[in-house]
Amino acid sequence: MCPICGIEPETTFHIMWNCPSARDVWSVGNAKFQKNVYAGPDFLQVVDGMLRKCSGVEFQQFVGVARRIWHRRNEFVHGGSFIHPSYVLKQALQLSEDFNNLLMTSQESSTPVCSGMLKWQPPPSGWYKVNWDAGIDRRHGRLGLGALIRDSQGNLVAAKSLSHSGLLDPTSAKALAALMAIKLCKAWGFHNLKMESDAKVLVDAVNSTEVDDSSKGHLVADIKLCLVGLQAWKLVYIPCKINWAAHALASLAMTENLDSEWGYVPPDCIGGILEADRIGSVSSDLF
Ligand SMILES: [Zn+2]
Structure with a gap:
């Protein structure tokens, strides 16, 4: 009743x-x-x-x-x-x-809206766009990290997948991916970076001048330290639906235990996404 x-x-x-x-x-x-x-x-x-x-x-x-x-x-x-x-x-x-x-x-x-849909945007010329993401495999106790760098034409210049043992909360895992991404940029000699992450808490923490005393504080401090020495950088939040390429690289690392680095020629798992991002994107010299 x-x-x-x-x-x-x-x-x-x-x-x-x-x-x-x-x-x-x-x-x-x-x-x-x-x-x-x-x-x-x-x-x-x-x-x-x-x-x-x-x-x-x-x-x-x-x-x-x-x-x-x-x-x-x-x-x-x-x-x-x-x-x-x-x-x-x-x-x-x-x-x-x-x-x-x-x-x-x-x-x-957030991001520019094109025809009512959110789109990935290439950086202005002379800049590089950096995206990263992390996946968590709780069953096997592993993390998958993915990062990629694209030029103002939307072409891939470098990408990396890294499989990592252990478990972290999503924000900390994405902070690890951020560190990997910035180190990748430095290793390839890219020093003008437009960085994007779908972890809002992380973006706010890195952009803040305050010391982060949360559980991820040490990772935020490492990221800030790693950013020192770059010519220019900007970090903004984007919704995860336009972070597909980084997500796919993180998934690849997680599901296949794959550690790999690519230059200019993308792995199969992101070829289609890069093309879709490139076609869907519009020039953003104002960004
Ligand atoms: Zn009733």
Whole structure:
């Protein structure tokens, strides 16, 4: 039976839509949530109906309210208090607003957007773009590190994969990959670097003038030390979806225990990605 009303069996349709406790929440929401009558028994029918009737923002709110109704049910079942319907709605609307703000902030602060999709960007001429990533194989206790350097045409100039025993948290593993990448640049004589990492915490720590006293602090200090002596460098955060090439090199190191270095001719596993990045990219002399 429904743990809240005790009247009907607790189906998804009942608890999300038809239970008096759910009706109380829907009735204080958007008019489109209030007026629709569904016979059930499938809650997906309700979702489908809303998808047709609501705008994008309204549907987002509908999903937020549904999510909060389900959470409220769980909180109640596990001994928590039962939140007032108008407060459930308020929380859902706040969730929706936070999500939209986050989307806007990440679009403003991260990478250039091209045709609505995030793209890898080549560096200006005279600069080198450096990407790195790390993979963690918890089962075998190994890390895979990958790094690559590309020129202003998007062509590979050097790449490296390294398999490493032991386990680290993702940020520390990526810090190790960063160290490997910067040492690779120095070994090849590249000293003007635009570096990108999908580890936001690491990017912020390296860019900060404060001493990092977290568990990865020693790695951050090593990276800062390694950057000394370069002519110019810039480190920015990028979403992992445009860090595919580095991700593939890290995966290669992790799955095949492979330690290898390449110059100019890329390994098969990233050939296609490099080409896709190159075709999709636009000149970014302003970057
Ligand atoms: Zn009920």
